[in-house]
Amino acid sequence: MQHVFRRASTGLIALWLAVFVLLPTLMVVATSLLTRHDSHFVSLPLTLDNYARLFDPLYAGVLVDSFGLAALATVLCLLVGYPFAWIVARARAPWRHLLLLLVIVPFWTNSLIRAYAVKLVLATNGALNSALFALGYSGEPLQLLYTPFAVVAGLVYVLLPFMILPLYAVIEKLDPRLLEAAADLGAGRLQRFVRVILPLTLPGIVAGGVLVFLPALGLFYVSDVLGGAKDLLVGNLVKNQFLVARDWPFGAAASVTLVVLMGLLLWAWSASARRANQRIGEP
Amino acid sequence: MNASDPQPPAAGGANPAPAAHRDGALQPPVVSLRGIRKAFDGKTVLDGLDLDIRHGEFLTLLGPSGCGKTTVLRLIAGFEQADAGSIHIDGRDVAGLPPxxxxVNTVFQNYALFPHLTVHGNVAFGLEMKKVPRGEIDARVADALATVQLAGYEKRRPHELSGGQQQRVALARALVNRPRVLLLDESLSALDYKLRKQMQGELKALQRKLGITFVFVTHDQEEALAMSDRVVVLDAGRIAQQGPPREIYERPASLFVARFVGEANVMDGTLLHVQAHGDAPANCRWNGGTQPATVDIGGVAFRVRAPAGSHAGQAVAVVVRPEDMRVYGPGEPLPDGMAHFSGRIVERTYKGATLDSVIETSSGLRLIASEFFDEDAPDFDHPLGEPVRVSWVADWETVLPRDTAGAR
Structure with missing residues (x-):
């Protein structure tokens, strides 16, 4: 009986994955190899032209810029998230739970809506400029919206929890006695951080980095809402090729390239995590 | 009161003072704590502690959990700051000085080895912090690992080592810095019985060889007695007694110490007669001497040595170790005029080296007697229920005033 149930459930999951993951992925890969057609979207012959076009400076530029913006957002998330995760992990019990809740609460609101909230803050007559004028600033209102700055701000805002949570997990596990031992052996604050804290929390830094960097490449609506009608992220390029330019094969090629690059990053991450685990070992 | 006052170094006692003591008496103390107070969340942990740690001695802080012994260690190491009082290390006030x-260096209870570093990396850590040249670091690390018998383990990670080996790495990691004082926080308690015994011997030998001052914290009285030059018994943030292990065991200053260090029969009695102080023999070595006295315990009069200043009619507690008790079966003659209780055996426990009997006296006392096997005494083995007479070796009792015996 149990045997039957297990078979049925694994079968169902396999079917689900085949229909909703494998098949669409194969369709995207197949589309990327076809030619654009005005009325049917795609048609034969098979071609690699779509991938070749990605090396066009225009599109290659989007790819490079997109990686740059995502990397910048990741670094900012790390700089903001690390101290925050440290404070949360070292806070006393009731405060720790409250702070963790504050990290998670934004998840309850759709991130598209939160992107609009950032827009209201950064707009020319938005909350930030109003606050500046109220404080006596009398120059031109700052043009923040529709700049790469606004996109990075939006990405950091939306993705920060994904950096904080894995960092919190490793910092919380960090044995405070190790820091006492380091101090006992003559290590000052900086030495304790560089020689003990950083190496022992590295798995969390890498995990947080991957969890922020990969989504940051694809969050097209953040760039749409805050960056204006520009292809700033690879995600925007893909979306616009499908919905605006109606060039499905090229959009599919960009999409497949993005998936392959993400896959490579994930592989690099798991390899480094395995190495770190080997190094630290199970206590 | 008298127990928490700094006492003069034990001189001319029954056991000759080790070399470290004689030197220590001439030198200023390595660590000196004065009037230390410390509270956590309003709960007093240390209450006006005074303690001098002499150069080269093996000092053990002994006490039940919560007595403040680990806090003393953490104050010396610098992990905690005292609420009041002063700490001097090598004559220097270390108030506000970070660890x-x-x-000084610490061997932590669970070792706190760096999991991301090799054995070599762990032991070299302290030297690297002090910017010691590479070549010297390697030489000193190799030397320290050889000292703890771990040569050849340099490239291992802590998780690849057994508990005993981790313990040795922790020891080497601290010793390689040549600290003035080595602080050991319950360092052996995570090891199993046999390994703990072995490490006790090794620690003691190492301390003698290196001449470094060891301050060892433990709740294990056997460990404390086995290793220390001096034992400081702590009770609720105060020093209950301090002295050489033998003095602590044989001449407990309070009922707390008597009960915490080893097993003890505690019998309530009343002093009937106390000889004048001038008549006391000259070999007094405890609490300003003792006086011959007679004590009534449950209707039987025993001759004992009462503390100086005792008076007739005073309520006292008479403390006798189980191994100092003597049990006489129906056929065994008692030494002439020996005062004794009559009773019967109610429990017997075979312990390998000894046979422990519980005797209930006719006056209702329950006494424990621990007897070593003796091939020449055929009727050594007392059957349950046998009527016996019980006494103890004359003068091996400790008489404590009842009023100070109140605490536990």
Missing amino acids: DARH
């Missing part, structure tokens, strides 16, 4: 600026 990394103090010339």
Whole structure:
């Protein structure tokens, strides 16, 4: 009986994955190899032209810029998230739970809506400029919206929890006695951080980095809402090729390239995590 | 009161003082604590502690959990700051000095080895912090690992080592810095019985060889007695007694110490007669001497040595170790005129080296007697229920005033 149930459930999951993951992925890969057609979207012959076009400076530029913006957002998330995760992990019990809740609460609101909230803050007559004028600033209102700055701000805002949570997990596990031992052996604050804290929390830094960097490449609506009608992220390029330019094969090629690059990053991450685990070992 | 006052170094006692003591008496103390108070969340942990740690001695802080012994260690190491009082290390006031600026090292209870570093990396850590040249670091690390018998383990990670080996790495990691004082926090309690015994011997030998001052914290009285030059018994943030292990065991200053250090029969009695102080023999070595006295315990009069200042009619507690008790079966003659209780055996426990009997006296006392096997005494083995007479070796009792015996 149990045997039957297990078979049925694994079968169902396999079917689900085949229909909703494998098949669409194969369709995207197949589309990327076809030619654009005005009325049917795609048609034969098979071609690699779509991938070749990605090396066009225009599109290659989007790819490079997109990686740059995502990397910048990741670094900012790390700089903001690390101290925050440290404070949360070292806070006393009731405060720790409250702070963790504050990290998670934004998840309850759709991130598209939160992107609009950032827009209201950064707009020319938005909350930030109003606050500046109220404080006596009398120059031109700052043009923040529709700049790469606004996109990075939006990405950091939306993705920060994904950096904080894995960092919190490793910092919380960090044995405070190790820091006492380091101090006992003559290590000052900086030495304790560089020689003990950083190496022992590295798995969390890498995990947080991957969890922020990969989504940051694809969050097209953040760039749409805050960056204006520009292809700033690879995600925007893909979306616009499908919905605006109606060039499905090229959009599919960009999409497949993005998936392959993400896959490579994930592989690099798991390899480094395995190495770190080997190094630290199970206590 | 008298027990918490700094006592003069034990001189001319029954056991000759080790070399470290004689030197220590001439030198200023390595660590000196004065009037230390410390509370956590309003709960007093240390209540006006005074303690001098002499150069080269093996000092053990002994006490039940919560007595403040680990806090003393953490104050010396610099992990905690005292609420009041002063700590001097090598004559220097270390108030506000962080742990990394103090010339003491700690062996932590669970070792706290760095999991991301090799054995070599762990032991070299302290030297690297002090910017010791590479070549010297390697030589000193190799030397320290050889000292703890771990040569050849340099490239291992802590998780690849057994508990005993981790313990040795922790020891080497501290010793390689040549600290003025080595602080050991319950360092052996995570090891199993046999390994703990072995490490006790090794620690003691190492301390003698290196001449470094060891301050060892434990709740295990056997460990404390086995290793220390001096034992400081702590009770609720105060020093209950301090002295050489033998003095602590044989001449407990309070009922707390008597009960905490080893097993003890505690019998309530009343002093009937106390000889004048001038008549006391000259070999007094405890609490300003003792006086011959007679004590009534449950209707039987025993001759005992009462503390100086005792008076007739005073309520006292008479403490006798189980191994100092003597049990006489129906056929065994008692030494002439020996006062004794009559009773019967109610429990017997075979312990390998000894046979422990519980005797209930006719006056209702329950006494424990621990007897070593003796091939020449055929009727040594007392059957349950046998009527016996019980006494103890004359003068091996400790008489404590009842009023100070109140605490536990």
